[in-house]
Amino acid sequence: MTTIDPTTLWTVIIGLAIGSFGLRFAFIGLMANRTMPAWLMRHLRYTAVAIIPALVTPLVAWPSVTDGVTSLPHLLAALVTLAVGLLSKNVIAAMASGGATLYGLLYLIG
Amino acid sequence: MPFTTTKSAFWKGFRDGAPFILVSGPFGLLFGVLAAEAGLFVHEAMIFSLSVFAGSAQFTALQLMQENAPVLIVLISALAVNLRVAMYSASLTPYLGAAPLWQRVFAAYMTVDQSYALSVVQFEDAPEMTVPQRMAYFFGTNGLVAPVWMIATFTGAVLGSQIPTSWGLDFVLPLAFLAMIGPMMRTPAHIAACFAAIVTALLAAGLPYNMGLIVAGLVGMMAGAQAELWFEQRKLRLEAVQ
Numbered sequence: 001m002t003t004i005d006p007t008t009l010w011t012v013i014i015g016l017a018i019g020s021f022g023l024r025f026a027f028i029g030l031m032a033n034r035t036m037p038a039w040l041m042r043h044l045r046y047t048a049v050a051i052i053p054a055l056v057t058p059l060v061a062w063p064s065v066t067d068g069v070t071s072l073p074h075l076l077a078a079l080v081t082l083a084v085g086l087l088s089k090n091v092i093a094a095m096a097s098g099g100a101t102l103y104g105l106l107y108l109i110g
Numbered sequence: 111m112p113f114t115t116t117k118s119a120f121w122k123g124f125r126d127g128a129p130f131i132l133v134s135g136p137f138g139l140l141f142g143v144l145a146a147e148a149g150l151f152v153h154e155a156m157i158f159s160l161s162v163f164a165g166s167a168q169f170t171a172l173q174l175m176q177e178n179a180p181v182l183i184v185l186i187s188a189l190a191v192n193l194r195v196a197m198y199s200a201s202l203t204p205y206l207g208a209a210p211l212w213q214r215v216f217a218a219y220m221t222v223d224q225s226y227a228l229s230v231v232q233f234e235d236a237p238e239m240t241v242p243q244r245m246a247y248f249f250g251t252n253g254l255v256a257p258v259w260m261i262a263t264f265t266g267a268v269l270g271s272q273i274p275t276s277w278g279l280d281f282v283l284p285l286a287f288l289a290m291i292g293p294m295m296r297t298p299a300h301i302a303a304c305f306a307a308i309v310t311a312l313l314a315a316g317l318p319y320n321m322g323l324i325v326a327g328l329v330g331m332m333a334g335a336q337a338e339l340w341f342e343q344r345k346l347r348l349e350a351v352q
Contacts, residue, residue, distance in 0.1 A: 003149040004175045011181050012188075013154075013172050017161035019189045025141075025218035026200040028206060042335040046303040047193040048166065049294045050330025053304045053322050055170060055187065057311035065280045074281055081285050085292020092136055094289035102281060109131040 073109060077102035119243040123228065123250020130224040130251075131258040137165050140286060141172075142266020147279055148176050155267040159260060163219065166290060167192040173283055179320040201268055205233045205304035206248065208241050217248060225251040274286040298341055303334025 033091040062068040081098030088094065138159065145155035162168055171188040181185075198221050206217055233244055273279065282346045295301050307330030314322035 005182075008175060008181055008184075009150070011152065012175060012184050013158050015163060015185045016164075016167060016171060016188055018191055019185065019197070020164050020167060021219060023192060023196040024199050024221040025191065025215070026196050026224050027203045027212070028218055028221075039335070041197070042338055043331045044193055044197055044303075045191050045338070046300065046331045046334025047327070049291070049300045050303045050307040050334060051170070051187060051190045051323070051327040052166065052287050052291055052294075054307040054326035054330060055173065055191075056291075056312040057308045057326070058315050058322070059173070060288070061282075061312060061315075063281060067288050074143050077281070077285065078288055081288040082291060085289045086295055087292070089293040090220040091133060091289045091293060095285055095293055096135075098285040098288065099282070102285070 072100055073105035076105060116240075116242045116246040119239065120246040120250040120253070123182050123232075123247035124253040125250075126228050126232070127224060127251035127255050130255050134165075134224070134255045134259045137260045137286070139266040139269075140282065141165065141168055141213060142263040142268070143273065144169075144266075144279065145263075146267045146270025147273065148172055150267070152264065152267040152271070156260070159263040162193065163259070164192045165259075166287075169283060169286060174320060174323075177320065183324065187320075187327070190324075190327055191313060193225075194223075197337065198223075201230060202226065202248075204243050205229070206241065208228025209245050213245055217245065220249065220252045220256065221253070222252070224255050229308055241293070250333035267274055285288045297338070299334050299337040302337035303330045306330045306333030 026070040056078075060074060061070060061072055065071075065072045066074070077098045082095050084097040085091065085094035141159065142155055145158065146152070150158070167188040170191045171184050174187055176183045182318070199218065202217070202221065206214065207294060209217070225248055229244070229248045232247055233239065240245070291304060295304065308327045310329040311322060311326035314325045317325065
């Protein structure tokens with residue numbers, strides 16, 4: 001695993017601190033009486049639900065642990081996590097089932 | 111039950127927010143551990159959690175920095191994950207917008223999933239609440255969640271530096287993200303957005319500078335927005351037929 005360069009780390013921390021606060025303050029602080037166009041709100045509703053799967057898909061398909069080789073235990077653990085999350089709507093239960101699947105399969109397959 | 115004082119409103123928020131420490135505790139702990147595994151010092155992980163105070167954005171940034179993604183991509187992606195707080199801010203404005211500026215500054219910092227979700231329901235249910243009572247309730251919802259998040263990050267960062275790399279925690283972060291996806295699937299449009307993002311992420315994985323992530327995110331957002339329009343129109347047509 002590569003170490004993170006300190007300049008990068010601090011740029012990201014400061015940038016995110018300012019950016020996150022900006023996003024939160026944008027309306028309650030500054031735009032009290034203005035509304036955003038409906039088309040923009042409609043797209044913004046789906047940012048997290050698009051970005052997080054987009055981020056995680058390559059990590060599941062080509063895990064860094066196996067140097068990018070698709071691996072059955074990782075794939076199954078991912079599917080179990082997703083399925084339990086969908087059915088139970090419980091983040092902790094989903095993670096625990098996925099973790100148990102991964103370590104269980106890695107132990108069995110070796 | 112009507113509120114008689116701002117104090118009782120604060121404690122109502124405090125009690126309503128308490129169960130959420132079961133989420134913010136483990137996730138803060140996980141962030142601390144993974145930050146330590148990624149080579150961050152305890153004080154770096156703490157400043158990260160304290161200044162950004164947005165779990166999913168912090169996890170995103172941590173993952174991408176480890177992949178050596180360009181700083182701009184890290185910032186855009188992490189802020190995109192956090193764009194929903196801008197919507198929370200917009201939707202809280204009618205209730206809290208009349209409060210003094212210094213209170214709104216603190217309220218903005220404290221705008222997270224839990225405080226938003228609890229407060230909007232409370233404010234809708236009790237329209238008779240005054241602005242100071244609403245503000246007190248809002249801060250109350252964070253009364254436990256915020257300190258627990260910070261303490262958990264600290265604990266995780268201290269523990270994480272002692273966990274050997276042979277434990278293979280590399281895949282824990284992907285699992286954490288996957289676990290967050292399930293509860294987000296509230297409508298068919300959310301599922302469409304997620305599915306489109308996954309397919310595009312697989313196809314666009316070869317793009318340089320982690321641009322595949324941005325492209326897949328944008329395609330997912332457009333798919334979600336289009337699906338929402340389509341489902342709305344279909345509902346209108348069905349109602350017109352009946």
